Amino acid sequence: MRKVCVVGVGSTAYGKNKESNREMLTRASLDALEDAGVDPKEVDGAFFGNAFAVTERQGHIGPLVMSALGIPDAPSTTVEAACASAGAAFREAWVNVASGLHDVFLAGGTEKVSTIDTLTATGYFAYGSDYVFEGGNGCSFPGLYAAMATAHMHEHGTTSEDLAEIAVKNHKHAVDNPKAHLQKAVTVEDVLGSMEVASPLHFYDCCPFSDGATAVVLCSEEVAKKLTDTPVYVQGAGRAGSVAALHDRESFTSIPATKRAAAEALKMAGKTVQDIDLFEVHDCFTIAEAIATEDLGLFKPGTGAKQAREGVTYRDGKVPVNPSGGLKAKGHPVGATGTGQIVEAVLQLRGEAGKRQVDGAETVLTHNVGATGGSCAVHIFGRSVA
Amino acid sequence: MNQETKTVDRMLIKEQVDSLRDGKVVGYTCTACDKDSITPIVRCPECGSGDITTKIFASTGTILTYTIQRVASELFINDVPYAWIIVQLDDGGPRVTGWIPYVSKPEDVAVGDKVKITTSYKPGFMFEKS
Numbered sequence: 050m051r052k053v054c055v056v057g058v059g060s061t062a063y064g065k066n067k068e069s070n071r072e073m074l075t076r077a078s079l080d081a082l083e084d085a086g087v088d089p090k091e092v093d094g095a096f097f098g099n100a101f102a103v104t105e106r107q108g109h110i111g112p113l114v115m116s117a118l119g120i121p122d123a124p125s126t127t128v129e130a131a132c133a134s135a136g137a138a139f140r141e142a143w144v145n146v147a148s149g150l151h152d153v154f155l156a157g158g159t160e161k162v163s164t165i166d167t168l169t170a171t172g173y174f175a176y177g178s179d180y181v182f183e184g185g186n187g188c189s190f191p192g193l194y195a196a197m198a199t200a201h202m203h204e205h206g207t208t209s210e211d212l213a214e215i216a217v218k219n220h221k222h223a224v225d226n227p228k229a230h231l232q233k234a235v236t237v238e239d240v241l242g243s244m245e246v247a248s249p250l251h252f253y254d255c256c257p258f259s260d261g262a263t264a265v266v267l268c269s270e271e272v273a274k275k276l277t278d279t280p281v282y283v284q285g286a287g288r289a290g291s292v293a294a295l296h297d298r299e300s301f302t303s304i305p306a307t308k309r310a311a312a313e314a315l316k317m318a319g320k321t322v323q324d325i326d327l328f329e330v331h332d333c334f335t336i337a338e339a340i341a342t343e344d345l346g347l348f349k350p351g352t353g354a355k356q357a358r359e360g361v362t363y364r365d366g367k368v369p370v371n372p373s374g375g376l377k378a379k380g381h382p383v384g385a386t387g388t389g390q391i392v393e394a395v396l397q398l399r400g401e402a403g404k405r406q407v408d409g410a411e412t413v414l415t416h417n418v419g420a421t422g423g424s425c426a427v428h429i430f431g432r433s434v435a
Numbered sequence: 436m437n438q439e440t441k442t443v444d445r446m447l448i449k450e451q452v453d454s455l456r457d458g459k460v461v462g463y464t465c466t467a468c469d470k471d472s473i474t475p476i477v478r479c480p481e482c483g484s485g486d487i488t489t490k491i492f493a494s495t496g497t498i499l500t501y502t503i504q505r506v507a508s509e510l511f512i513n514d515v516p517y518a519w520i521i522v523q524l525d526d527g528g529p530r531v532t533g534w535i536p537y538v539s540k541p542e543d544v545a546v547g548d549k550v551k552i553t554t555s556y557k558p559g560f561m562f563e564k565s
């Protein structure tokens with residue numbers, strides 16, 4: 050395998066956007082290419098995440114974007130892995146470059162949900178579950194993570210206040226992110242006083258329905274060195290799956306795919322999780338951040354939900370988690386989220402994260418989960434080769 | 436206790452769902468290691484064996500975890516609030532999912548509660564407290 054670099058990043062704002070998927074993704078892709086100093090004609094192909102094409106009745110988004118970029122001959126493929134679609138798309142692009150088959154690839158994703166109402170969105174989002182036994186059987190997406198939260202509370206004594214502290218942290222981080230969907234601070238009282246969506250999760254424990262598109266340019270080390278003196282290296286790339294249905298898992302408070310994908314990425318990078326300076330993890334719900342940080346091995350099982358309360362996971366804490374605001378407050382345009390985390394990783398490594406900058410960030414880990422863990426992608430980025 | 440096994444190696448999910456509606460819990464079991472599953476399998480996730488048969492399981496069990504759904508999709512919009520639960524079926528059967536109508540308060544449902552399957556007018560299992 051060859052060394053692969055990320056040389057350009059692009060992202061629309063997250064939130065309610067006027068543009069359609071094809072417009073947002075074309076814009077993000079062009080921004081990434083311009084950031085890289087790469088002409089579209091040099092792109093060998095693309096993988097794009099897009100989970101709910103049905104919202105616009107527009108599937109097959111890739112060729113529309115490639116055509117708009119003036120490269121209709123370049124192959125593109127839509128990757129669907131629920132909320133991990135773009136993380137999975139990045140991994141496929143990485144394989145294409147690392148294998149030596151191609152030199153320059155785009156990876157990205159897009160989602161457009163502001164055109165549908167809460168009821169319809171809740172229905173569509175449930176399509177990512179095991180529909181026979183979960184979505185079609187009465188459980189919404191928030192409901193699945195709520196069932197995990199109930200189990201976490203039962204097993205470990207986690208409280209609603211603990212979870213609320215995670216929302217407070219990520220909302221605070223998002224205030225400094227000009228592209229975030231919810232640039233607004235909230236208090237523990239706000240979270241606990243908000244309506245219950247699916248007990249024990251309140252409105253403010255959930256990520257919002259966001260529009261948005263993100264894209265990054267991957268290339269071989271050889272190409273990268275011609276473009277910049279300071280490329281960002283993909284030090285590790287990990288992918289794994291877990292049993293799709295929650296009820297078939299041994300534990301409701303752990304996601305096996307996170308452990309396996311992280312182990313693969315860390316091994317490739319020759320690192321332990323303690324070597325990582327900051328984490329962008331999949332916090333679609335507050336409980337998801339707690340579980341992710343436990344599965345990544347940052348905290349002992351059952352203690353992940355206590356860390357925000359103690360200040361550990363704040364941007365200036367010992368283990369910064371989701372300095373971007375995370376899915377919770379930066380927003381969650383499902384098919385775009387995975388590469389959106391990578392955009393943040395690259396900005397942090399380049400020292401271009403503005404007020405969100407984590408001082409001295411040398412290594413960043415991104416963690417992207419599809420559904421309740423049926424899919425997972427973990428990537429490690431750094432300023433050096435390894 | 437129902438322990439009827441059939442040497443059928445596959446069934447349609449539709450048949451499974453139809454039998455659920457009649458209150459009959461049909462799933463799969465591995466004849467090599469006794470692993471049970473309500474989710475369709477053709478190879479055993481535990482031991483890898485392909486000797487999978489269908490089996491009728493107990494229709495009573497214990498709640499392992501739950502949520503009270505207050506925001507639901509179209510299918511259940513007229514039923515909120517209700518509990519969605521994961522249940523360990525009795526007699527060492529598999530875990531299944533389902534819902535209990537008319538649950539709105541935290542004291543109405545708890546981990547460890549005993550439940551039984553009732554005839555449902557929707558796909559999947561509907562439970563009541565037993």
Ligand SMILES: CC(C)(COP(=O)(O)OP(=O)(O)OC[C@H]1O[C@@H](n2cnc3c(N)ncnc32)[C@H](O)[C@@H]1OP(=O)(O)O)[C@@H](O)C(=O)NCCC(=O)NCCS
Nearest residue numbers: 132167174190191231246252253255256257258333420506
């Ligand atoms: C929580 C939820 C039910 C709210 O429904 P919604 O239709 O987005 O809510 P509304 O449109 O009524 O939002 C009202 C306001 O609250 C804000 N808001 C929406 N969701 C929010 C959230 N999760 N947290 C904080 N604020 C939120 C909106 O921006 C809006 O503000 P505005 O009036 O200033 O524009 C919905 O966002 C949800 O189900 N989220 C989970 C999504 C999900 O499952 N994703 C997949 C995860 S794997």
Ligand SMILES: [Zn+2]
Nearest residue numbers: 465468479482
């Ligand atoms: Zn077996």
